[in-house]
Each structure stands twice: as structure tokens, then as C-alpha cells.
Amino acid sequence: MSRQPSDMLPAESPRGPINSRIPDGDNRPRLVCDECGFIHYENPKIVVGAVCLHEDKLLLCRRAIHPRRGYWTLPAGYLELNESTEAGAAREAREEALAEIAIDRLLAVYSIPRISQVQLIYRARLARPDFGVGEESLEVALFGWDDIPWDDIAFPSVHWALAHYRETAHLADFPPFGNPPGATGNY
Amino acid sequence: MSRQPSDMLPAESPRGPINSRIPDGDNRPRLVCDECGFIHYENPKIVVGAVCLHEDKLLLCRRAIHPRRGYWTLPAGYLELNESTEAGAAREAREEALAEIAIDRLLAVYSIPRISQVQLIYRARLARPDFGVGEESLEVALFGWDDIPWDDIAFPSVHWALAHYRETAHLADFPPFGNPPGATGNY
Ligand SMILES: [Zn+2]
Ligand SMILES: [Zn+2]
Known part of the structure; x- marks a missing residue:
């Protein structure tokens, strides 16, 4: 991912003469820059990623960056401007795992x-068998299900996606999953 | 929707002493405020909305705001901070159509x-039969399929969502649609 070092975490807080007030015509407080008057809208962020299969193994990346440096994650990161969600997921696999992927469907x-x-999070396959260690990864590897480093997974949603992948491994078609019941991803 | 008047269109451009440059440790130009140093990350925006069914009719809102004022749309708008996508779609229906909806699944x-x-875009039902005209709507109404004002639909994606709804009207479960083949939503 190429946006912020806080992959799968919120953007950093603004640092500047920025105060919270309700702009004219709005109904919620926003962060307004006292100097330039710009309204720093804070928007939810879109993370795109993929569970990537190759010969019954799944591709994981060990994070070289904070937070959760040293822990394993899916290739995933923030969607860029002017990018479709599928293109973004493919870009993240390219950046973090030097992998070309073929996206199958939304997981x-x-x-x-x-x-x-x-x-x-998409279900995908490696389009070529080769991959490598991208700049933001310490290590990239394929794991059989039983060899996944379950105790060293970076984020709850990586657990969710792997489990949801597992449930649909033999299905061609399925509706995408949402959060597991009651799970918010907080940790 | 409560964010910007440009519902289903991009946020307005920044107005301030903001210039494009590549911040340290990044690999793309970003908008940086010369005065406060804040990096105005431009992020893709998430729009949440619903095709809402009530007794075989679909709920549409005639826009009271630009762009496409006077044209018909689904209740939809920008996801807010700290909001799940389902909660955001329900909020938009409440704001624009004074409707309580029960979300079924991702369309x-x-x-x-x-x-x-x-x-x-979700598939939903009205949870109560009553609805009304929200602040950003000129008119809100239920339409049978043949009575939908097809020539006065606000955005291409509203056409897509209605057509995709129609394809799945009798299905309990289905994978969500993406863009129609080749369609980008530009107009
Ligand atoms: Zn500023
Ligand atoms: Zn500023």
C-alpha cells in the first residue's frame, strides 16, 4: 500500500490550525483550517485487498511497517483516486508481494x-507463480491452511477474510460476507 | 445525504494555499497545505444507498439539490465517519425519504x-409504510416498474441499480453486481 504507513488503520490526525465547527449549510462539525478556510472533510477510507490462492496455498505478507510490524496480513491497502476497487486490490498485490493476481469475485x-x-476483500489467484518481497513487506510466502501463522496475524479482519475464504473455497458463486456477527474489528 | 451538495459526484476541489508535491516517504503527489502543512489526502469516497421495495413498488427521490436537480435517484449519499455501510444506507433513506428501511443484502x-x-447499493424494504419528503428531495414516491420515470433518472448508476434489482427480484441469495460490462458511470 502506498498511502499512509497506517495500512488498515485510520489516517493520522490533522496537524495544523484546524478546529472543529459546523460549516454553513452542513449539519455536522467538520475540521476547518483557520488559515486557509479549507474544510478538511474526514471521509471513511476504502481498503481493498485479496485472499490470493496458488496451488491450494494462500499468499500472506509479513509487515515491514507499523502498525503490527512483523505480523502477517493479506496484500491490502487504501484505494487510490481514480481507481476501481478491483484495480486497487491488484495494485496492492503488486506492491506488497510483487504478484500479479487474477481477481475472481468479491469475498x-x-x-x-x-x-x-x-x-x-476479493478472492483471487496468482496469475503467475512468481512473487517477491515488496517494499512494505519483510517476507512474503504461500501457506497451506494448517501452516498459516495464526498467532501472528496482524488484524482481526485478516482472520475474518481467511475464515470466509475457507467457507467458500469450493463454491463458484456466493454472496460476499460481512463482519462476523457482533464483530467490529476493534482490538 | 448530509456531506456535500454534490451527492454521487466528487467532492469540491480544495480552495486554499494548497500545492501538489510528494510528501516524504510517499510515492505520489498529494495536496499539501502551504500554511498548515496538513496533507490533504484525497481519498475515494464511499456512497451508500438502497433500492427500497414496498408492495412491489420502488422508492425514488426527486433531487432538490444540484447536480441533477429535479431528476430521480435512489436514497443514497456519502458514508459518514464511524458508520457501517448498512447504517449509512439506512440513514440516507431516513434523511432523504423520511423512511425506515430494513436492509436485505448487498445488491x-x-x-x-x-x-x-x-x-x-443494498436491497431493502420499507420497514414501515410511511415515508415523506426529506430536505434534499423535491418529491418522494413509490413506482411500479413500468411507471419509473426512466427519462428523468439522475445518474447512470441509478439505472444500473434498478436493472440489477430487477434481475434479482425473485432471488433470495446472489453475489452482488459490479458495473455493467464496459460501463464507467461517466456521462
Ligand atoms: Zn489549509
Ligand atoms: Zn490547512
């Missing part, structure tokens, strides 16, 4: 309201 | 890269 849509994130 | 995920929008 899940997770909402993590506390950090204002919506995650769109 | 579609549309990407509109030119305006950096991802739309999550």
Missing part, C-alpha cells in the same frame, strides 16, 4: 466503524 | 473511477 465487505474503514 | 458494488467513487 467480503467489512465495516470497521471505529476507524471509519470499509474493506473490500 | 451491487460500483466503481466510478473518474470521480473516485465506490458505491455500495
